[in-house]
Amino acid sequence: MSVLLLKLAAPMQSWGVASRFTRRETQQYPSKSGVLGLICAAKGRRRTDPIEDELIQLGFGVRIDQQGTLVRDFQVARSLDGRESYPLSYRYYLADAVFVAAIHGDRPLLEGIRDALRAPTFPLYLGRRSCPVTEPLVIGDITDQPLPEALSATPWQASPWYRERQPATVHLPIYRDLLPGDPDEVLQERVRDLPLDFDPERREYGWRRVVTGAVEITNPDGTKRHDPFAALGGA
DSSP, rough: EEEEEEEEEEEEOOOSSOOBBBEEOOOSSOHHHHHHHHHHHHHOOOOEEETOHHHHOOEEEEEEEOEEEEEEEEEEEEEETTTEEEEEEEEEEEEEEEEEEEEEEOHHHHHHHHHHSSSSSSSSSSSSSSSBBBBEEEOOOOOOSHHHHHHHOOOOOOOHHHTTSSEEEEEEEEEEEOTOOTTTSSEEEEEEEEEEEOOOOSOEEEEEEEEEEEEEEEEEBOOOOOOOTGGGOOO
16 A cells, blocks of 8 residues: 655635535645545546545545635625525635645555646646645655655645744644554544535535544744843853
8 A cells, every 4th residue: 555645735725524505614624525526626537427436445644734824705696687696605715724635545546646636637626616726736756654654754845934933843733544553542533524426416425533643843944932041141
């Protein structure tokens, strides 16, 4: 089993998991359904096409490299003839966020996904169509490291301006699939973002278990606390 690493970065992202009716929220990190949808678009699959079992079975994990800022927008709509108004909808986005996503599976399958992401059939977006991909997605080569190690070892992808505003030691949150062999006491939560059907007429999602953790890194560009007594020396 191997791991394909992706950098998810753009001015705006939105990863809805619990969106309902006129309120469209975003999760603080990319959803598995959103990233698999990205892969399906790159491979030229349509929403009405059945989701292949091999895609659903892919392992998945995310590291938050740049938290981003929560932004709220609202939209209004009218019928084409202008006679009917539709309800006001609130939509939430993450601005200036950067994530590392890890896809875990057989190397030949990951190689096909990598090639599709580099030359996609359909336009790619990060969660919603209003959030197009603006940077290359694939990070480096496919690695044979286990999923947790690959997420921990990948170089920090945050922007230079963001690094300068962070402390000298940074903790990057990690959210990944529960894996065989994980201890029973590992911190985990249940998230309903496993896509079973993308068809707009009957969208369906299943539950998955997500392990939470963090990796500590050193930030050489980070801020350092000012010591007002340092200038006094040994006096």
